[in-house]
Amino acid sequence: KLNKQNSYSNRGMTLEEDLNETNLYYRTHNIAVIHKKPIPIQIVNVDYPSRSAAVIKEAYFRQASTTDYNGVWNGKYIDFEAKETRSNSSFPLSNFHEHQIEHMKSVVQQGGITFVILRFATTDEIFLLEGKILFFYWERMMNGGRKSIKKDEIIQNGHQIPYGLHPRIDYIKKIQELNLL
């Protein structure tokens, strides 16, 4: 039943590419203004050759302190993280960092909408999981429970998003249906 939804399947695009295309669609059609944040980098050494652009010669990837995507839709603040797994049976919580969860909790406290977009890569299924549900499973882990969310739990408590052509992953439509705020 779930596999029926993959009529426009991923065809080798990454989740990030699909979401960037989706966000571009939203911006172009004045539906929402949501961007992926740049990757945080620690710059150590920059070269300034005369007459040409500055070249970063040494830099390091830093751990993100927030989520990957944010913006505004219909007067509401939107903030989410996107993650993929190759597992078929569960989604490992090691994909998230403590400070990302803390950030998402702060967003909820300020009246923003936060969620995660989860992709099961081998079956090419996409789910939206609301922040409060993610927090529940995170707490379960913190209290000594399992370090992942079972796929059954995601099917039960999350919301599958079928692939589309334009936009490819219509998460705003899902948020609208769910009336999250």
Add this chain to the structure above:
Amino acid sequence: KLNKQNSYSNRGMTLEEDLNETNLYYRTHNIAVIHKKPIPIQIVNVDYPSRSAAVIKEAYFRQASTTDYNGVWNGKYIDFEAKETRSNSSFPLSNFHEHQIEHMKSVVQQGGITFVILRFATTDEIFLLEGKILFFYWERMMNGGRKSIKKDEIIQNGHQIPYGLHPRIDYIKKIQELNLL
């Protein structure tokens, strides 16, 4: 009269440092969740030495397609840019890019709050200028008018923010006073 406001003057901190400190204060006190976005970088070459962190060996600065800061306050989406000038008489509009203005207009269209924080470096004065006011002067330039906003116009149509100790630049208080939405 304006100079009286500088009782806690900048003491050599940059506008970015002051705003980062302000945002940290807001997050710590659960007032707002606002971050500076990472600098956009085009990564060309990365080295992966065994047993140590990946090193970016060649990368370039890209032009930002949005503004520097965004987040959520009190259920509202906040989006702004911060700029400094050494001029005493006006604020050059060359500090902004067309796509930043377009981004800010889209934010307004989606019901978000957008503005710029302007600093006159030599007198250490800070002003908040609402998006709609910035758009007005941008259009004036586009229609062949002056390429800057006169300081008198900023005093008239903007809102000075006095330096504080904690937070250093309390722009949320100003937004609250102005009741921007």
